[in-house]
Structure formats: structure tokens, C-alpha cells
Amino acid sequence: MPAELSPIDKAKFVAAKRATTFVQSGMKVGLGTGSTAAWLVQCLGEMVRDQGLRIKGVPTSSRTAQLAREVGIEVISLDEARWLDLTIDGADEFDGELNLIKGGGGALLQEKIVATASDQMVVIADISKQVETLGAFPLPIEVIPFGWQTTRTLVEEVLVGLDVMGRSSSLRMNGDAPFITDEGNHILDLHLNRIGNARQLSLVLNQIPGVVENGLFIDICDAVVIGYGDGRVEVHDINAGTQEQMRYDFVDSDNIFTEVSD
Numbered sequence: 672m673p674a675e676l677s678p679i680d681k682a683k684f685v686a687a688k689r690a691t692t693f694v695q696s697g698m699k700v701g702l703g704t705g706s707t708a709a710w711l712v713q714c715l716g717e718m719v720r721d722q723g724l725r726i727k728g729v730p731t732s733s734r735t736a737q738l739a740r741e742v743g744i745e746v747i748s749l750d751e752a753r754w755l756d757l758t759i760d761g762a763d764e765f766d767g768e769l770n771l772i773k774g775g776g777g778a779l780l781q782e783k784i785v786a787t788a789s790d791q792m793v794v795i796a797d798i799s800k801q802v803e804t805l806g807a808f809p810l811p812i813e814v815i816p817f818g819w820q821t822t823r824t825l826v827e828e829v830l831v832g833l834d835v836m837g838r839s840s841s842l843r844m845n846g847d848a849p850f851i852t853d854e855g856n857h858i859l860d861l862h863l864n865r866i867g868n869a870r871q872l873s874l875v876l877n878q879i880p881g882v883v884e885n886g887l888f889i890d891i892c893d894a895v896v897i898g899y900g901d902g903r904v905e906v907h908d909i910n911a912g913t914q915e916q917m918r919y920d921f922v923d924s925d926n927i928f929t930e931v932s933d
């Protein structure tokens with residue numbers, strides 16, 4: 672861990688650290704993608720190396736697969752696992768019902784498949800990801816490269832009849848070239864500003880030929896672990912209807928967060 676963590680990284684780290692308590696030896700665990708999920712993978716790797724944790728990890732991107740292997744987690748494919756006990760992943764936005772926008776890192780397709788194939792999905796996020804209504808974060812949709820401009824036109828047309836506050840979209844770029852997902856597709860980011868009916872939008876988008884999947888995760892997430900820059904963590908469990916709080920203290924001398932309260 673770096674000597675000095677910014678408050679945002681502390682928030683991500685404590686969320687990831689708390690989420691490791693959902694993981695038990697013998698589990699098949701979906702490993703998310705993004706900076707918060709990377710903290711989780713690091714923490715789990717430490718538990719594998721130092722505490723004898725035995726898990727099989729199913730990564731949601733090539734980036735996560737590489738990191739998981741580097742930290743010593745056994746990596747298997749979803750086809751080998753078939754079904755998972757738990758997936759832990761980040762999010763770009765979550766609302767009070769734990770509906771999500773995901774795909775800021777471009778991995779929404781594998782992330783959605785893996786999360787849907789899990790008994791439980793836990794999101795880890797810093798508090799900035801919590802929103803009243805989804806949509807300020809541009810909604811990523813994965814589209815196949817063939818005819819993507821036609822797909823984009825169709826998407827913008829169907830948005831006319833839906834409860835959103837913007838209809839423009841942009842092709843995600845990687846430098847001068849279109850961003851390419853792990854599945855060889857492109858990402859369109861939809862600038863909707865506000866999504867009034869996320870369930871309807873998700874269904875309508877997935878009906879459009881050329882759209883592979885969208886970044887709305889509806890009724891998939893079971894719990895969110897929210898981290899704060901001062902080490903506080905909240906766990907909201909939508910099924911149990913519970914909210915727990917605790918705090919980790921950052922110990923400057925050895926750079927380790929220790930649990931101080933529950």
C-alpha cells in the first residue's frame with residue numbers, strides 16, 4: 672500500500688477491506704473491475720497468502736484477471752465455476768434501492784454476467800457514488816462495432832419517449848481510437864442526466880439490435896459497502912433491511928487500517 676493514501680483511496684480501501692468479511696474459504700468469488708475492486712483483489716490476495724484463505728476467483732475483466740494472478744488468487748473462468756457464491760464489485764452510481772450504473776471501466780458486460788450468476792452481489796464504493804436518482808454519470812452501453820453509428824441513432828431515437836433528461840451520446844475513446852472492450856465491442860456513453868425509470872430504460876435499450884448490454888444493474892445488488900475518507904464504513908443490506916456502521920483507523924506508522932469499532 673502506498674505510504675500516503677488520499678481520502679478517496681482511503682474510502683475505497685476501507686470499503687474493500689470491510690467487504691472481505693463476506694468472503695469465506697471454499698467460496699467461488701466474482702472479482703469486479705475498477706480502482707475500488709482492485710483494492711479488494713489486493714486485500715483478498717493478502718488473505719490468501721497470509722491467512723490461508725482458499726477461494727477461486729472469477730475475474731470480470733482481463734485487467735482484474737492479471738491482478739488476481741499477481742496477488743496469488745486462483746483464477747477460474749465462469750464456465751468452470753458455473754455459479755458463484757458471491758461477487759464483489761465497484762459501481763459508478765447506486766441509488767437507495769441499490770440499483771446501479773456500472774461500466775465506467777468498460778467491463779459492464781462481463782460484470783453483469785458474473786454478478787447475475789452469483790448468489791449474492793456486494794457493491795463497494797466511496798460515498799460519492801451514492802445518488803438520489805441514477806443518471807448524472809453517463810450510462811455506458813456496450814455495442815458491437817458493426818454499424819455502431821446506426822445503433823447510436825436508434826438509441827437516441829428511442830430515448831425520445833423515455834423518462835430521461837438528455838439524449839446525446841459519445842463513443843468512448845482510448846486516445847485517438849475507439850475503446851475496445853474485452854469482448855471486442857465499443858462503448859457508447861449516454862448523457863441522460865437523470866433516469867426516471869431505470870427498469871424500463873434497461874429493457875428498451877436491450878431490445879435495440881447492436882446493443883449487447885447496458886450498464887444498469889437492476890435488482891442485482893444485495894448489499895453496498897460505503898467507505899468514507901476518515902475510515903468509516905456503512906453496510907446497507909437491501910434484503911435484510913439493515914444498516915451497520917463501523918470505523919477503521921489508519922495507523923501512520925505501519926500503513927495499516929485497523930478496526931476500532933463496530
Ligand code: 5RP
Pocket residue numbers: 703704705706707708760761762763772773774775776777778779782
Ligand atoms: C467498471 C466498473 C467499475 O466498477 C466502476 O467504474 C467503478 O470504478 P471505480 O471503483 O474505479 O470508481 O463498472 O466497468
